[in-house]
Amino acid sequence: MIRRTVLACSVLVGTVVSVTTPAAHATSVGAGACVSTVDSASGVTSTLASDGACVVTFATAPTTPTTSTQYATRTWTVPAGITSVDVFVVGGGGGGGMSNGSTPTGGGGGGGGIVVATAFAVSAGASIAVWTGYGGQGGNCSPGSPGGNSKFGTLVAVGGGFGGGCGPAYGGPGGNAGGAHWGQPQGSSTQASSGTASNGSNITAYGNSGGKSYPHGVAGDAVSAGGGGGGGATQIGGDATQPGANSSSGVGGNGGEGLINNWRTGTDTVYGSGGGGQARSVQGAGGTNGGTASGTNSAGGAGIDAVDETGAGGGGGYRQGGGRSGDGGSxxxxxxxxxxxxxxxxxxxxxxxxxxxxxxxxxxxxxWSGYPAPTYTYRWKRSSTVGGSYTNITGATSLSYTLTDDDIDMYLKFEVTATNSTSTTVELSAATARVADFVRPTTTTTSTTTTTIAAPATAAPALIVNVSAPTTTFVTIPSATESTAVPVIRSTATTTPTGRTPSATTTTSPSTTVPNAPTTTSVPAPQPATVVNGQAAMT
Incomplete structure (x- = not known):
């Protein structure tokens, strides 16, 4: 691991990535499309993420924490064809502060500052300087040490501030500042002034102040209850409190929470949290991956270290019982x-x-996978045998297809063509089952013959008419001078059977027999008529 000491100074931030000459002994990390060239592979990995991204990580292996602003340095050669990258830069966390035996109020170390850049312009083949800051060492009856800066080209994340301890007691400035010791002010973030600031577009910087001790920033106060927590990337350090009537009930400030990112492993990891402040009664907890304070008025102890490769701050500690405060994470x-x-x-x-x-x-x-993201076209195909040659179905180019008569007894497949700027790939589905005809409805025609049978006509009852032969009857007319034979004029007889309307007039005629049950009607013999004035009539 390469170490060097740098002087504290302001870093000028530009829009052009710094370029250095590639190292003579370059080496490769990763495989396939994710091969990267670096000058030193120590602590460097390159992996393929599930979404097709290549992720190159520059980490600082656990080392003896720095007592000055130190960092490991490497160079990375931009792969061919790459013109922009996303970058996540985290400074080293600050060490926690250590108090003496009478004032157990060491401040928590601040988390390393964070810079996130998306679509950051680079040039293929260029070599870019990469720093990864060491974590600051925890203090021993002293403030902690600040964390080292990290950078990618012109993107700089400032190391976390130290936690206050006995001399000086204020919280140290940094990417995220340290918490204060008894009676001193907390530190303020210098991420924007000493590193890369947010540009309102594709670069966002994170940094917060540390927490206050109790009493809050009042020098020379006779009692001290607790130290402030270190600042975190998304939250300022917590203030120490004294809920009881005296300093023995002091509660240390919690470390501020850091920022979540999952690029490295696909799992959420919290970076840049602050360490917890030490107190007489309840120790301040560090933010996620930050160190927690340790030690009480009756039994002191060392602060707890932050997790390396997260840039979290160390926890404050208490001298009584030995050991130093917690170290910051790299x-x-x-x-x-x-x-x-x-x-x-x-x-x-x-x-x-x-x-x-x-x-x-x-x-x-x-x-499917591929970069740039593919576009897709579709086609339906059919064949007369499941393993035969499949031909395109005219006009069938959408995600759905309605089967027709032409598909009966055929097999179908669905074809997808994926295309991007690199190439085109075609993939087919498995064949369907044989297409069956639907069950067509059967039409049965029944011929119905309607026979109308007329009711038998009811014949009028047959008549048997017995007509006597005409006779001539002579009558004596008293007033006549001679006998005169007057023929009897018979009337015409009309006979109607009972219950029927006559449809014809029956005139006397010779006897006629109708073959039905006979009905006999007798015509009465003529009655004598009186002849008046020489005429006679029969009625």
């Missing part, structure tokens, strides 16, 4: 970029639906 730089890769299919396309004429099938394109 910093880290994470670089992410997306190499151009051909579309690749990991889950094949598939078809759902019922393979019956008239039904609609739906295609699913499956799972």
């Amino acid at each position: 910093g880290v730089v994470i670089v992410r970029y997306y190499p151009d890769t051909a579309p690749a299919n990991s889950v094949a396309p598939s078809i759902s639906g019922t393979t019956t004429n008239g039904q609609t099938l739906t295609g699913a394109r499956g799972t």
Whole structure:
């Protein structure tokens, strides 16, 4: 691990990435599309993430914490074809402060400052300087040491501030500042002034102040209850409190919480948290991965170290019982970029639906990767045999397809074509079952013959008419001078059977027999008529 001491100074931030001459003994890390060239592979990894990104991590292996602002340095050569990267830069965390035997109020170390840049412009083939800051050493009856700066080219994350202790007792300035010791002010963040500030576009910087001790910044107060917590990337350090009536009930300030990022492993990790402040009664807890304070008025102890490679601050400590306060965690730089890769299919396309004429099938394109992200086109194909040659179905180019008569007894497949700037990849689904015809409805025609049988006509009852032969009856007319034979004029007889309306007039005629049950009607013999004035009539 390369170490060197740097003078405290302001860092000028520009828009051009610093370029250095590649090391003569370059080495490679990673594999496949994610191979990277560095001058030293110590603490450097390059992996392929699940979303197709290459992630290059520059970490600082656990070392003896620095007592000055130190860092490890390397160079990275931008791979061919890469013109922009995402960068996550975390400074080393500050060490916690240590108090003496009568004032157990060491301040927590501040977390390292953080800079996040997206779509940060780089030039393919350029070599970029990468620093990873060491964590600051915890104090021993003294303040802690600040963390070392980390950087990627012109992007600089300032190391965390030291926690206050006996001489000086104030919280140290830094990316995230340290918490204060008894009666002194907390530190303020210098991320924007000494490192890279947010630009309101693609660069965001994080830094906060430390927490106050109790009493809050009043020098020379007769009692001291607790030290302030170190600042975190997303939260200022907590203030120490005294909830009881005297200093023995003091509570140390908690460390501020850091920033979550998952680029390195795909799992959320918290970076840049502050360490907890030490107190007489209840110790301040560090933010996630930050150190917690230790020691009480009756039994002191060393502060707890922060987690390396997270840039968290160390916890404050108490001299009584020995040991020093907690060390800050080392910093880290994470670089992410997306190499151009051909579309690749990991889950094949598939078809759902019922393979019956008239039904609609739906295609699913499956799972694909590739950068830039592919675009997709679709096509349905059919064959007369499951293992035969499949031909395109005219016009069938969407995710769904409705089966027609032409598909009966055929097999279908769904084809997906994925295309990006690198190349084109085609993938087919498995074949469907044979397409069946739908059950067509059967029409049965029944011929119905309607026979109308007329009710038998009811014949009028047959008549048997007995007509006597005409006779001539002579009568004596008293007033006549001679006998005169007057023929009897018979009337015309009309006979109507009972219950029927006559449809004809029956005139006397010779006897006629109708073959039905006979009805006999007798015409009465003519009655004598009186003749008046020489005429006679029969009625």
